[in-house]
Amino acid sequence: MKGAEALMCSLLEERVNTIFGYPGGQIINVFDAMYSYQDSIKHILTRHEQGAVHAAQGYARVSGEVGVVVVTSGPGATNVITGLADAMLDSTPLVVIAGQVGSTMLGTDAFQETDVIGISQPITKWSYQIRKASEIPWAVARAFYIAREGRPGPVVLDITKDAQAEMMDFEYKPCTFIRSYQPYPTLNDEAVKKAADLINRAKRPLALVGQGVMLGHAEAELEAFLTKADIPVGCTLLGLSSIPTGCKYNKGMLGMHGNIGPNIKTTECDVLIAIGMRFDDRVTGDLKKYAKQAQIIHLDIDAAEIDKNVKTEVAVIANAKESLPAITALLKKNKHKEWIKSFDEYDQKELEKVIEPEIHPATGAITMGEVVHEISEATKHQAVLVTDVGQNQMMAARYFKFSQTRSMVTSGGLGTMGFALPAAIGAAVGAPERTVCCFAGDGGIQMTIQELGTIMQYKIPVKMIVLNNSFLGMVRQWQELFYKERYSSTPMVNPDFPLVAKAYGIRGRMVSKREDLNAAIADMLSDNDAYLLEVQVEENGMVYPMIPAGTSVEQLILGD
Amino acid sequence: METTLYTITVYTENFVGLLNQITIIFTRRQINIETLTVSKSSIPGIHKFTITAETTEDMVTKVMKQIEKRIDVLKAFFHTDDDIIYQEVALYKIGAEALLENPQVESIVRKYNARILEVNRSFAVLELSGHTEDTQELFERLKEFHVLQFVRTGRIAVTKSTIERLSDFLAEMEARNPENKCVE
Numbered sequence: 002m003k004g005a006e007a008l009m010c011s012l013l014e015e016r017v018n019t020i021f022g023y024p025g026g027q028i029i030n031v032f033d034a035m036y037s038y039q040d041s042i043k044h045i046l047t048r049h050e051q052g053a054v055h056a057a058q059g060y061a062r063v064s065g066e067v068g069v070v071v072v073t074s075g076p077g078a079t080n081v082i083t084g085l086a087d088a089m090l091d092s093t094p095l096v097v098i099a100g101q102v103g104s105t106m107l108g109t110d111a112f113q114e115t116d117v118i119g120i121s122q123p124i125t126k127w128s129y130q131i132r133k134a135s136e137i138p139w140a141v142a143r144a145f146y147i148a149r150e151g152r153p154g155p156v157v158l159d160i161t162k163d164a165q166a167e168m169m170d171f172e173y174k175p176c177t178f179i180r181s182y183q184p185y186p187t188l189n190d191e192a193v194k195k196a197a198d199l200i201n202r203a204k205r206p207l208a209l210v211g212q213g214v215m216l217g218h219a220e221a222e223l224e225a226f227l228t229k230a231d232i233p234v235g236c237t238l239l240g241l242s243s244i245p246t247g248c249k250y251n252k253g254m255l256g257m258h259g260n261i262g263p264n265i266k267t268t269e270c271d272v273l274i275a276i277g278m279r280f281d282d283r284v285t286g287d288l289k290k291y292a293k294q295a296q297i298i299h300l301d302i303d304a305a306e307i308d309k310n311v312k313t314e315v316a317v318i319a320n321a322k323e324s325l326p327a328i329t330a331l332l333k334k335n336k337h338k339e340w341i342k343s344f345d346e347y348d349q350k351e352l353e354k355v356i357e358p359e360i361h362p363a364t365g366a367i368t369m370g371e372v373v374h375e376i377s378e379a380t381k382h383q384a385v386l387v388t389d390v391g392q393n394q395m396m397a398a399r400y401f402k403f404s405q406t407r408s409m410v411t412s413g414g415l416g417t418m419g420f421a422l423p424a425a426i427g428a429a430v431g432a433p434e435r436t437v438c439c440f441a442g443d444g445g446i447q448m449t450i451q452e453l454g455t456i457m458q459y460k461i462p463v464k465m466i467v468l469n470n471s472f473l474g475m476v477r478q479w480q481e482l483f484y485k486e487r488y489s490s491t492p493m494v495n496p497d498f499p500l501v502a503k504a505y506g507i508r509g510r511m512v513s514k515r516e517d518l519n520a521a522i523a524d525m526l527s528d529n530d531a532y533l534l535e536v537q538v539e540e541n542g543m544v545y546p547m548i549p550a551g552t553s554v555e556q557l558i559l560g561d
Numbered sequence: 562m563e564t565t566l567y568t569i570t571v572y573t574e575n576f577v578g579l580l581n582q583i584t585i586i587f588t589r590r591q592i593n594i595e596t597l598t599v600s601k602s603s604i605p606g607i608h609k610f611t612i613t614a615e616t617t618e619d620m621v622t623k624v625m626k627q628i629e630k631r632i633d634v635l636k637a638f639f640h641t642d643d644d645i646i647y648q649e650v651a652l653y654k655i656g657a658e659a660l661l662e663n664p665q666v667e668s669i670v671r672k673y674n675a676r677i678l679e680v681n682r683s684f685a686v687l688e689l690s691g692h693t694e695d696t697q698e699l700f701e702r703l704k705e706f707h708v709l710q711f712v713r714t715g716r717i718a719v720t721k722s723t724i725e726r727l728s729d730f731l732a733e734m735e736a737r738n739p740e741n742k743c744v745e
């Protein structure tokens with residue numbers, strides 16, 4: 002068979018049933034082969050390659066499967082670069098297959114030729130150029146193994162046009178071993194014992210949970226760990242939904258716009274247990290002042306994360322699914338009643354000064370937090386939340402509640418505006434039984450608004466909520482606080498969003514009055530199809546609390 | 562922060578593009594690579610990179626872990642000069658008349674134990690192996706006789722330890738191979 006067909010067969014061997022992509026000259030053979038396999042592999046044609054890669058990310062994040070993207074060479078490949086960088090920082094498993102010019106043309110500046118391997122190497126877990134059809138099964142098997150196993154990440158396969166057309170004998174062998182890559186480091190018993198010891202002796206232990214728990218399918222193990230030792234926990238942005246919002250140990254979100262309690266308590270705890278998180282600067286703020294009083298235990302599958310930002314007392318390098326139960330087994334049953342109770346004071350303060358005024362304002366324009374809160378309530382906290390980047394993201398992360406795992410899809414590490422709409426498409430395809438709520442600002446939605454076309458073509462029932470404040474809100478917030486209210490290039494003149502949706506055959510509605518909000522939300526959620534709800538919100542809205550970049554929790558601004 | 566010259570050795574699979582993957586990790590951290598030598602290792606199919614760079618221990622540890630994180634990198638180590646026996650090779654091209662007409666050149670060659678690789682009507686080529694300071698010193702001495710060309714290789718090094726850590730590592734990794742387990 003032809004290389005292109007071998008590629009399809011290889012994808013089938015990896016149980017791929019969905020591809021997001023966009024055809025072009027140097028990948029045309031693959032699309033031709035795809036035509037014969039459309040009963041088993043569905044191709045979703047996005048309106049831009051960036052849309053394809055973000056959709057694959059959304060798909061991977063909710064389903065836990067590898068997201069697959071097929072694009073052409075040159076601009077097709079360079080358009081997925083943002084998504085690759087995003088997936089690399091947020092540990093999302095992707096296999097991106099890009100067409101490439103014929104192998105004799107490589108390096109000649111041929112039409113639509115780019116050095117895709119060279120460009121993608123710093124932002125992928127692995128990238129490989131296939132120049133012979135016979136390499137296809139091997140490379141695909143290896144690509145899926147690398148993308149999926151260990152700390153997940155994006156992989157690029159750059160496949161020349163002649164390799165797609167060349168004839169070969171197909172034989173597939175899944176990859177189960179790479180001698181230079183140990184995806185699951187062996188648990189060190191000594192480290193486990195030391196960690197358990199520290200936790201057993203701790204008076205004020207605090208756990209910080211990142212996406213590693215969900216990636217390692219260790220949600221139940223986390224719960225057992227927290228319950229046995231009675232430990233309160235804060236979640237990173239990407240760690241949200243790994244434990245239900247309502248769980249008594251869950252003290253909320255960490256970081257710049259996180260909850261006061263878990264942030265303040267990083268300066269009071271005696272033992273800090275970081276689980277599958279990487280001490281991002283948006284979580285720690287000034288490292289010189291971060292958790293200095295605490296002994297730090299770091300559980301992570303990636304050895305390169307240990308001591309990268311924060312020096313640890315004990316490092317347990319393994320999958321959380323393995324390390325958590327091993328530590329739990331050595332823990333004494335414990336109670337930290339007073340310590341856990343000590344969060345209440347901060348929770349109460351935040352509720353009064355920040356949360357209540359944001360979600361239940363009596364007068365004035367609708368607020369972002371209010372919209373998020375109402376939609377979370379109306380979906381009984383069962384929906385998948387997809388956010389864009391900026392104020393909408395922070396408000397959604399703060400006020401949306403979660404009852405099940407893998408319910409939060411957001412661009413955390415890279416902070417990619419325009420992420421939400423295509424990622425929501427992927428999330429809806431990856432979790433068809435769930436309601437997907439996509440929150441974006443008026444800025445971000447327009448960065449990838451062409452994907453309304455994808456929603457129209459494939460009838461993807463995404464609930465889009467545009468929180469329109471006619472500003473690039475987060476930058477505006479910084480300008481107000483730190484740049485003397487010089488609103489440089491942040492005001493935005495916007496189109497009639499429901500009318501844009503209408504052009505794509507999507508129902509929509511604009512709301513600007515508080516009394517209309519709940520009816521509009523009910524209308525959106527009762528509709529079985531896609532729906533765009535534009536809410537005109539307070540222009541001067543601010544996300545609080547805020548720990549300004551590079552400072553510590555002591556500099557927290559409440560905005561009261 | 563106190564910096565030291567570290568020798569970093571990296572063992573990789575033989576794939577195209579590995580050099581780029583390794584060097585970009587230094588670039589991101591703004592670390593200048595002083596020398597770089599790449600060759601086949603004693604184990605077929607495995608390449609060895611020897612890199613020297615001036616940095617802090619904290620940084621070299623992070624860089625090493627980030628290098629090891631690359632899929633096709635087998636193992637990376639770092640050493641200070643005390644842990645290794647190391648060497649560089651330098652070549653010096655000088656005009657034939659400088660060699661023939663200046664008796665001092667002969668004594669310099671003797672003193673430094675340099676080898677003469679080639680002498681012809683127009684030029685002579687000297688070779689010296691040693692540490693950077695040694696080869697640099699000879700260069701300084703020859704300068705007055707007008708060195709036409711001077712070139713120095715990157716560092717190569719072997720450890721003073723008696724254990725071959727890469728072989729141990731490979732054995733350990735192979736033990737994980739499910740296919741090997743089937744054979745047993």
